[in-house]
Every structure is written in C-alpha cells, then in structure tokens.
Amino acid sequence: GQSLEQPSEVTAVEGAIVQINCTYQTSGFYGLSWYQQHDGGAPTFLSYNALDGLEETGRFSSFLSRSDSYGYLLLQELQMKDSASYFCAVKGGGSQGNLIFGKGTKLSVKP
Amino acid sequence: DTGVSQDPRHKITKRGQNVTFRCDPISEHNRLYWYRQTLGQGPEFLTYFQNEAQLEKSRLLSDRFSAERPKGSFSTLEIQRTEQGDSAMYLCASSLGPINTGELFFGEGSRLTVL
Numbered sequence: 001g002q003s004l005e006q007p008s009e010v011t012a013v014e015g016a017i018v019q020i021n022c023t024y025q026t027s028g029f030y031g032l033s034w035y036q037q038h039d040g041g042a043p044t045f046l047s048y049n050a051l052d053g054l055e056e057t058g059r060f061s062s063f064l065s066r067s068d069s070y071g072y073l074l075l076q077e078l079q080m081k082d083s084a085s086y087f088c089a090v091k092g093g094g095s096q097g098n099l100i101f102g103k104g105t106k107l108s109v110k111p
Numbered sequence: 112d113t114g115v116s117q118d119p120r121h122k123i124t125k126r127g128q129n130v131t132f133r134c135d136p137i138s139e140h141n142r143l144y145w146y147r148q149t150l151g152q153g154p155e156f157l158t159y160f161q162n163e164a165q166l167e168k169s170r171l172l173s174d175r176f177s178a179e180r181p182k183g184s185f186s187t188l189e190i191q192r193t194e195q196g197d198s199a200m201y202l203c204a205s206s207l208g209p210i211n212t213g214e215l216f217f218g219e220g221s222r223l224t225v226l
Contacts, residue, residue, distance in 0.1 A: 008151075009153050030211075030215050031212075032213070033213030036131070041219065042115075042202070042217040042218060042219050042220065043154060043202070043215075043217045044217070045213070045215065046212040048212050048213030048214065050213075061187065064159060087153045087154070089153075089213070091128075091213070092156070095166055095167050097142075097159060097161075097166055097167060097210070098144055098156045098159050098167065098210070099144075099154075099156070099210060099211065099213070100156060101146075101153035101154045101155075103151075103152055103153045104151070104152070104153045106151075
C-alpha cells in the first residue's frame with residue numbers, strides 16, 4: 001500500500017520562507033505531486049517531481065529525494081493568500097491509476 | 112475553458128435517504144475520479160473510470176455506493192441508505208489519460224450533510 005506523512009500545521013509570517021515536508025512509503029513510485037486547497041475550494045495542482053532534485057515554479061519550489069522517500073514544498077516570499085492546506089500525493093491503487101493523498105498541512109500566514 | 116463541474120454543491124439529507132451527485136469533467140478528459148474528503152483530511156480515493164469503464168474501486172466504497180459513467184462523459188455517484196458517517200465533501204476530478212504528470216483537475220465538490 002501507500003502512506004504519506006506530512007506535518008499537520010505550519011505557521012509563518014508574511015514575506016518569510018516555509019518548507020513543508022512529505023515522507024512516503026509506496027510499493028511502486030512514479031513521482032510526487034503537490035496540491036493546494038483553500039478553505040471551501042477545490043484542490044489545485046502545484047507541482048510534480050518524478051526525478052531527484054528541485055523544480056521551481058515562481059515563488060514555489062518542490063524537491064524530491066527518491067533514495068530517502070522524501071520531498072518538500074518550498075514557498076518563498078509568503079503572502080496572506082498562501083494560507084491554505086497543502087497535500088502531497090503519489091500514484092497508487094491496485095492499478096497505479098489514481099492519486100493517494102497525504103492528510104495535508106495547514107499553512108497559516110500571519111501579517 | 113470549462114473546468115470540472117459538480118452538482119449539487121450542497122446536499123442535506125436525513126439518514127436512510129438516497130442521494131445522487133453528478134460530475135461533468137473537462138470535455139476532452141477520458142478519465143474521471145471520485146474522492147471523498149472529511150474536515151482536516153486529504154482526499155480519499157473512491158473510484159475511477161476510463162471512458163465508461165470503471166477501472167478501480169476502493170475498499171472505502173461500500174455496497175451502498177455506486178458510480179456510473181454511462182456514456183463516458185458525465186458521471187454519477189449514488190449513496191443509498193445514507194448514514195451520518197457519509198457526511199463529507201465528495202470531490203470529482205478528471206485527467207486526459209493516465210496521470211503521468213501527477214495532475215488531476217478537481218471540481219469544487221458536493222458537500223453532503225446527513226442528519
């Protein structure tokens with residue numbers, strides 16, 4: 001089966017940098033995805049890492065270490081609108097055809 | 112560009128009643144997924160379709176739950192004899208083929224409250 005672990009809550013101030021970690025256990029690994037979800041909203045895709053290293057997309061970056069079964073999402077120059085829940089996810093299921101999500105990390109950005 | 116749409120957005124029902132949710136995926140997407148999400152948790156996979164074929168069902172999907180995608184376009188998720196534990200947000204997502212880039216497109220969800 002698959003399991004993902006991430007911190008339940010993180011708090012940071014506007015303008016700061018925050019890192020949200022994710023460790024995973026999976027029988028077959030194809031890549032690590034990150035999603036953002038604002039309260040009452042739909043999860044929206046942020047990034048995907050299939051290979052080791054850092055992927056940068058604007059203020060957000062995502063890192064993967066396959067040997068450590070570990071990844072993180074890095075948010076820079078935090079803004080109030082970044083307050084949301086962030087989920088890591090891996091492909092899973094019997095057919096490896098769907099995504100299995102972690103429980104999420106609730107990020108609160110303070111002024 | 113029309114995203115994934117779900118209907119109804121909110122449903123309040125009494126225990127024991129049946130409810131049905133509808134999902135319209137992005138038009139060219141051939142894969143459609145149902146997830147359930149409770150407060151403070153991540154989306155939990157329920158089932159997914161490729162075109163009209165239901166390819167996988169989670170063990171979470173009890174026999175009171177049934178999903179269909181009869182023409183390979185929209186899908187319905189029916190819950191029979193609802194229980195209070197069914198109260199959750201039911202999310203639909205779609206993708207163009209296998210999720211090789213890790214990206215699913217989610218709808219806003221249908222929130223179910225069972226009294």
